[in-house]
Amino acid sequence: MAYDGTNFAGFQRQPGQRTVEQVFSKAVNKMAKDPAEPVVVFGAGRTDAGVHAFGQTVHFDLPYEINAEGVRRGLNSLLPVDTIVKTVAIVPQSFHARYDTVGKRYWYRAYQNEFVDPFKRNYTGHFKFHADIERIQQALPDLVGKHDFTTFVASGSQAHDHVREIFSAEAWALPNEDEIQFEFCGSGFLYNQVRIMVAVLMEIGQGRRAVDCIPQLLAAKNREQARGTAPASGLYMKKVYYEQSELQADLNNH
Amino acid sequence: MAYDGTNFAGFQRQPGQRTVEQVFSKAVNKMAKDPAEPVVVFGAGRTDAGVHAFGQTVHFDLPYEINAEGVRRGLNSLLPVDTIVKTVAIVPQSFHARYDTVGKRYWYRAYQNEFVDPFKRNYTGHFKFHADIERIQQALPDLVGKHDFTTFVASGSQAHDHVREIFSAEAWALPNEDEIQFEFCGSGFLYNQVRIMVAVLMEIGQGRRAVDCIPQLLAAKNREQARGTAPASGLYMKKVYYEQSELQADLNNH
Numbered sequence: 001m002a003y004d005g006t007n008f009a010g011f012q013r014q015p016g017q018r019t020v021e022q023v024f025s026k027a028v029n030k031m032a033k034d035p036a037e038p039v040v041v042f043g044a045g046r047t048d049a050g051v052h053a054f055g056q057t058v059h060f061d062l063p064y065e066i067n068a069e070g071v072r073r074g075l076n077s078l079l080p081v082d083t084i085v086k087t088v089a090i091v092p093q094s095f096h097a098r099y100d101t102v103g104k105r106y107w108y109r110a111y112q113n114e115f116v117d118p119f120k121r122n123y124t125g126h127f128k129f130h131a132d133i134e135r136i137q138q139a140l141p142d143l144v145g146k147h148d149f150t151t152f153v154a155s156g157s158q159a160h161d162h163v164r165e166i167f168s169a170e171a172w173a174l175p176n177e178d179e180i181q182f183e184f185c186g187s188g189f190l191y192n193q194v195r196i197m198v199a200v201l202m203e204i205g206q207g208r209r210a211v212d213c214i215p216q217l218l219a220a221k222n223r224e225q226a227r228g229t230a231p232a233s234g235l236y237m238k239k240v241y242y243e244q245s246e247l248q249a250d251l252n253n254h
Numbered sequence: 255m256a257y258d259g260t261n262f263a264g265f266q267r268q269p270g271q272r273t274v275e276q277v278f279s280k281a282v283n284k285m286a287k288d289p290a291e292p293v294v295v296f297g298a299g300r301t302d303a304g305v306h307a308f309g310q311t312v313h314f315d316l317p318y319e320i321n322a323e324g325v326r327r328g329l330n331s332l333l334p335v336d337t338i339v340k341t342v343a344i345v346p347q348s349f350h351a352r353y354d355t356v357g358k359r360y361w362y363r364a365y366q367n368e369f370v371d372p373f374k375r376n377y378t379g380h381f382k383f384h385a386d387i388e389r390i391q392q393a394l395p396d397l398v399g400k401h402d403f404t405t406f407v408a409s410g411s412q413a414h415d416h417v418r419e420i421f422s423a424e425a426w427a428l429p430n431e432d433e434i435q436f437e438f439c440g441s442g443f444l445y446n447q448v449r450i451m452v453a454v455l456m457e458i459g460q461g462r463r464a465v466d467c468i469p470q471l472l473a474a475k476n477r478e479q480a481r482g483t484a485p486a487s488g489l490y491m492k493k494v495y496y497e498q499s500e501l502q503a504d505l506n507n508h
Contacts, residue, residue, distance in 0.1 A: 004372040052373075076369040084372050114327075116335040118258040119306075123373070 003083040005052040005232070006122040012046045020047070020056070020083065027078035028060055031071070035063050044097045044240040045104065048192070050232030052123070055086075055105075055239040059097040095242075103167065103241035105250070106194045108182040109234045110202060117178075124179065125198070125234030131205025133173040133180055139204045140169045142214035143184075143197060150221035152200075154192035154229065162221075164188055167251055171201065180205070183238070185251060192229055199228030257337040259306040259486070260376040266300045274301070274310070274337065281332035282314055285325070289317050298351045298494040299358065302446070304486030306377070309340075309359075309493040313351040349496075357421065357495035359504070360448045362436040363488045364456060371432075378433065379452070379488030385459025387427040387434055393458045394423045396468035397438075397451060404475035406454075408446035408483065416475075418442055421505055425455065434459070437492070439505060446483055453482030 001024070009017035013025070025041045032039050044057040066074070068088040075085045111117060111124035112131060120126075146165040153162055166186040173180050182201070184194055200217065203209045217225050241247040255278070263271035267279070279295045286293050298311040320328070322342040329339045365371060365378035366385060374380075400419040407416055420440040427434050436455070438448055454471065457463045471479050495501040 002372055004375070073368075081370040081375045082372045084369055115330040115338055118256055118336045118338050119377070121258070121335045 001056050001058060001083060001085045002054045003052065003056065004122075005047060005050050007082055008049065010047055010049045010051070011043055011056070020053075023080055023083060024058060024075075027075050028062075030078050031066075031074045032062055032064075037063075039063070042097045044101055045189075045237060047235075047237055048232050050122075051235045051237065053237040054107075056237055057097045057240045057242075059091065059095055061093075097240075100242050101188065101240055102244055103185060103187060103247040104189060104237070105183065105185045105239040105241070106189065107236040107238045108184075108194060108198050108230065109236075110180045110182070110198065110230065111178055111234070112180065113178045122233050125195075125231035127202055127206075129206050131180060131202045132207070133171060133205065135207070135211050136171045136180065136201050136205040138211045139201060139214055140171060142212070142218075143169045147218050148221055149190055149193055149218070151217045151223055151226050152193045152196045153190040153223060154196065155223065157191035159190055162190060164190060164193070167247075168254055169197075170254065183254070185247075185254070195230040195232065195235060196226050196228070198230035198234070200226050202230065203228065255310050255312060255337060255339045256308045257306065257310065258376075259301060259304050261336055262303065264301055264303045264305070265297055265310070274307075277334055277337060278312060278329075281329050282316075284332050285320075285328045286316055286318075291317075293317070296351045298355055299443075299491060301489075301491055302486050304376075305489045305491065307491040308361075310491055311351045311494045311496075313345065313349055315347075351494075354496050355442065355494055356498050357439060357501040358442060358491070359437065359439045359493040359495070360443065361490040361492045362438075362448060362452050362484065363490075364434045364436070364452065364484065365432055365488075366434065367432045376487050379449075379485035381456055381460075383460045385434060385456045386461070387425060387459065389461070389465050390425045390434065390455050390459040392465045393455060393468055394425060396466070396472075397423045401472050402475055403444055403447055403472070405471045405477060405480050406447045406450045407444040407477060408450065409477065411445035413444055416444060418444060418447070421501075422508055423451075424508065437508070439501075439508070449484040449486065449489060450480050450482070452484035452488070454480050456484065457482065 003020055009019050011020045013019050013021045028039050039060050041058050041060045068090055072085050072088040109124040110127050111120050112127045114128055116126050144166050148163050150162040164187055168185045170183045257274055262274050265274045267273050267275040282293050282295055293314050295312050295314045322344055326339050326342040363378040364381050365374050366381045368382055370380050398420050402417050404416040418441055422439045424437045
């Protein structure tokens with residue numbers, strides 16, 4: 001599914017808040033004619049308030065059979081306009097949207113200009129100072145591989161193990177748009193990890209950190225060394241992988 | 255100036271409503287240190303609630319001299335994030351943003367898909383049924399030229415004379431985006447004229463009207479013959495012209 005995260009307090013259900021899980025769960029249960037035992041929905045990952053998704057994956061068990069196209073159309077008729085179900089597949093009973101992932105891909109759009117662009121304000125992170133794309137590209141390979149990302153995890157994280165593997169890390173500039181875009185593909189990402197990595201990379205681009213600072217930051221295993229967190233509005237959950245073959249094919253194409 | 259019209263009740267000041275004129279006027283007066291006689295702002299055209307602008311033009315008289323760059327930066331520091339001043343010029347005392355126009359250019363984005371796209375919902379008009387771009391392109395030349403557009407004006411219009419000249423009318427498809435885009439350049443447009451023209455053109459594309467229906471619609475001079483109005487969210491005031499030379503140059507480039 002895709003959603004514009006602007007008007008959501010994130011994915012995860014929270015009392016009194018409009019969240020993706022809540023509106024999605026409501027639509028699924030309405031489609032299922034509100035069964036006595038409510039249908040529970042499971043997402044591949046929790047996105048924060050303001051974070052967008054092109055490829056969030058959600059699974060649930062319906063009390064009776066509906067074909068995939070019927071589910072897609074039924075849900076899209078019931079969901080609010082800032083969410084959409086793109087594809088639906090019937091999966092084996094054992095499938096789990098969260099625990100069966102073999103990789104995830106995130107996209108980040110950084111807008112660099114003194115003033116916010118009205119049309120990008122909800123869809124990019126805003127950076128006042130210009131960052132040099134070549135400095136960023138030089139630093140990126142230091143993030144690739146299996147590392148302890150303790151320096152790059154927000155304090156709210158519930159993960160005990162901070163070791164994650166990044167398969168690919170890319171950045172490119174769209175000079176006519178005053179944008180730098182990032183794409184990260186990895187085994188999984190810690191709470192706020194992508195946004196903290198982008199904040200550090202933008203500081204490298206702006207010359208506020210050395211191009212070769214990342215190995216030291218990783219080695220420090222200390223969140224205070226990274227400090228910043230790039231704005232949620234620039235982050236997109238682009239794709240969740242469940243098959244090694246699909247993950248490898250995408251990595252080979254990039 | 256540019257603005258994202260989503261959260262505005264249009265351009266024109268209205269009691270109790272958030273309008274572009276109101277927030278802009280507030281910023282101008284704050285920059286001018288709230289003079290005893292408030293600075294009045296004049297826009298080139300009034301856009302409706304939800305309509306966007308890339309090139310709205312506004313003029314005002316400041317009680318003292320500020321250089322153009324100082325005005326641009328000062329206003330952008332004071333304006334909300336869904337508006338921005340792109341360029342500022344000092345003009346002769348006689349200049350009037352509304353009465354000195356020699357042409358205007360509007361852009362329209364029509365999204366065609368059964369369901370709304372979360373990321374386009376505020377930035378396109380949504381059309382459930384597919385329209386054929388070739389049928390639209392065949393019909394477009396019938397709108398070009400000097401016509402009485404009474405059939406294409408909304409009932410709230412205060413204009414007495416409904417004769418306007420359209421200099422150019424174009425449409426093209428973005429198949430990968432499920433979009434059809436329109437651009438109209440003319441001497442000026444009546445209330446809702448562009449949105450009514452788009453609604454008729456989309457109906458032509460969908461096969462619900464004949465390709466050659468426009469001459470009859472114009473001749474009828476009857477709003478009831480056109481009926482529909484395309485959604486405000488797809489409309490952008492792209493450019494306002496004050497010089498014949500600039501208008502001609504743009505028309506020659508298209």
